[in-house]
Amino acid sequence: MKTKGRSVFVCSQCGFESPKWMGQCGGCGSWNTMTEETVTALSAQAERGRGQGEVRPPSPIGQVASSEQKRLDTGIGELNRVLGGGLVKGSLTLISGEPGIGKSTLILQAAAKLSHRYGKVLYVTGEESEEQVKMRAERIGGLSERLFLLAETQTERILREAESLEPVFVIIDSIQTLYTEQLSSAPGSVSQVRACAGQMMRYAKTSGVPVFLVAHVTKSGELAGPKIIEHLVDTVLHFSGERQHDFRILRSYKNRFGTTSEIGAFEMGQEGLRELSNLSESFLEEASYGTEGAVITAVYEGTRPLLMEIQALVVHSGVGFARRTAVGIDSSRLSMIIAILEKKAGLSLLDKDVYINVTGGMKPEGTSTDLAVAAAIYSAARGIAVSQRKMIVAGELGLTGELRSVRQSQRIAREAERMGFSAILLPAGNGEKLKETPQLKVYCAKNLRQALDICFSGETGR
Numbered sequence: 001m002k003t004k005g006r007s008v009f010v011c012s013q014c015g016f017e018s019p020k021w022m023g024q025c026g027g028c029g030s031w032n033t034m035t036e037e038t039v040t041a042l043s044a045q046a047e048r049g050r051g052q053g054e055v056r057p058p059s060p061i062g063q064v065a066s067s068e069q070k071r072l073d074t075g076i077g078e079l080n081r082v083l084g085g086g087l088v089k090g091s092l093t094l095i096s097g098e099p100g101i102g103k104s105t106l107i108l109q110a111a112a113k114l115s116h117r118y119g120k121v122l123y124v125t126g127e128e129s130e131e132q133v134k135m136r137a138e139r140i141g142g143l144s145e146r147l148f149l150l151a152e153t154q155t156e157r158i159l160r161e162a163e164s165l166e167p168v169f170v171i172i173d174s175i176q177t178l179y180t181e182q183l184s185s186a187p188g189s190v191s192q193v194r195a196c197a198g199q200m201m202r203y204a205k206t207s208g209v210p211v212f213l214v215a216h217v218t219k220s221g222e223l224a225g226p227k228i229i230e231h232l233v234d235t236v237l238h239f240s241g242e243r244q245h246d247f248r249i250l251r252s253y254k255n256r257f258g259t260t261s262e263i264g265a266f267e268m269g270q271e272g273l274r275e276l277s278n279l280s281e282s283f284l285e286e287a288s289y290g291t292e293g294a295v296i297t298a299v300y301e302g303t304r305p306l307l308m309e310i311q312a313l314v315v316h317s318g319v320g321f322a323r324r325t326a327v328g329i330d331s332s333r334l335s336m337i338i339a340i341l342e343k344k345a346g347l348s349l350l351d352k353d354v355y356i357n358v359t360g361g362m363k364p365e366g367t368s369t370d371l372a373v374a375a376a377i378y379s380a381a382r383g384i385a386v387s388q389r390k391m392i393v394a395g396e397l398g399l400t401g402e403l404r405s406v407r408q409s410q411r412i413a414r415e416a417e418r419m420g421f422s423a424i425l426l427p428a429g430n431g432e433k434l435k436e437t438p439q440l441k442v443y444c445a446k447n448l449r450q451a452l453d454i455c456f457s458g459e460t461g462r
């Protein structure tokens with residue numbers, strides 16, 4: 001393309017392009033995210049890439065050399081688990097999260113451990129000075145002879161340094177501060193972020209060195225968001241949590257080398273992030289057993305069961321319409337559960353505000369918390385607590401009020417037993433297969449009505 005200096009408007013959230021400016025992105029619907037960018041250099045770069053390298057004929061799949069992926073142990077069990085069993089050589093990983101959540105801390109801890117174990121690690125800091133990173137390293141006990149800091153933002157210079165240092169692991173903190181001299185647009189713009197991530201990808205693949213890219217999730221349009229490069233990288237990790245709480249959850253949304261259902265759990269403390277291998281215990285530390293509106297539920301996340309408390313508050317609404325507020329649960333899911341409760345359990349919530357909270361700042365995935373949410377609302381609305389203090393409630397709710405099975409009920413039951421629970425209520429599909437033990441009584445219900453009868457036996461007010 002010869003159109004020198006042609007400009008386009010690119011959405012910083014999704015990468016949608018348009019020849020003219022728009023207030024709302026036509027791709028993802030975000031407002032004020034379209035920024036002007038020049039495309040000349042991009043196409044020049046594409047031109048350069050074209051026709052390079054040797055041409056190889058297609059090979060039959062059976063003859064492609066298969067190699068066992070070599071993985072590095074990051075020294076952080078929870079991180080290894082989310083990565084699918086360690087850091088794969090030559091892989092490019094994106095770790096995103098809101099500013100201040102602890103991305104730099106996590107990755108610095110891993111960097112220090114990797115350098116002790118395997119060799120030189122290069123930590124490129126574009127946001128903080130070398131002194132700042134050193135101070136953090138001191139705080140978390142992450143000083144290591146083989147950990148090298150580089151305060152640099154130009155990709156070409158970073159790659160030159162990396163080639164001469166020959167590290168075993170490279171970290172870019174953050175990708176939004178990087179720029180390449182091939183483009184004239186500002187660092188953080190969509191084309192810069194894409195081009196720099198592409199260069200890091202090429203470096204990772206040709207050198208076999210794993211690379212971590214840190215990316216901030218931004219609400220405003222000035223900085224390109226992590227979404228822009230998700231398609232390019234091998235693994236996408238997201239670090240989240242409530243800033244007020246100390247819990248931090250690491251999830252993978254894409255992983256070419258493992259499953260995406262694993263989660264890693266951490267606690268932010270004085271000396272950095274501490275791994276939480278016994279998450280249920282942390283979540284239930286302050287659980288309010290036997291209180292109205294509180295129900296303990298279980299979800300199966302990745303390869304482990306997790307117990308947590310769901311709390312509901314139902315109050316008379318003062319204003320014209322009723323509020324439904326959910327923290328940790330999808331709000332459309334909450335509306336559905338409320339509708340089913342009204343229709344199938346005869347609960348009238350028309351003039352009531354309903355609040356739901358999952359304690360510990362957790363956002364459980366999937367639908368197995370439905371029944372517990374319904375039971376918590378019922379308990380709060382009627383003012384009666386679950387009759388068995390230490391009972392786990394889990395199940396998916398169908399629109400007809402029927403209960404659907406949850407995954408891995410065996411493992412959930414074992415976890416419940418381990419945590420000292422004496423009863424578990426599950427959909428009939430699960431419960432019938434589950435063996436009862438002397439410690440754990442198993443209740444099954446076919447539908448919401450039966451489940452509520454069991455939860456609040458004799459006190460359902462009928």
Ligand code: TYD
Nearest residue numbers: 099100101102103104105268269270271272
């Ligand atoms: P940071 O890793 O800088 O976050 P990010 O890179 O995602 O922006 O961590 C930010 C917060 O973590 C900061 O507000 C202070 C807190 N923190 C601790 O509580 N303990 C620690 O040991 C460290 C290093 C940070």
Ligand code: MG
Nearest residue numbers: 103104127173
């Ligand atoms: Mg940071």
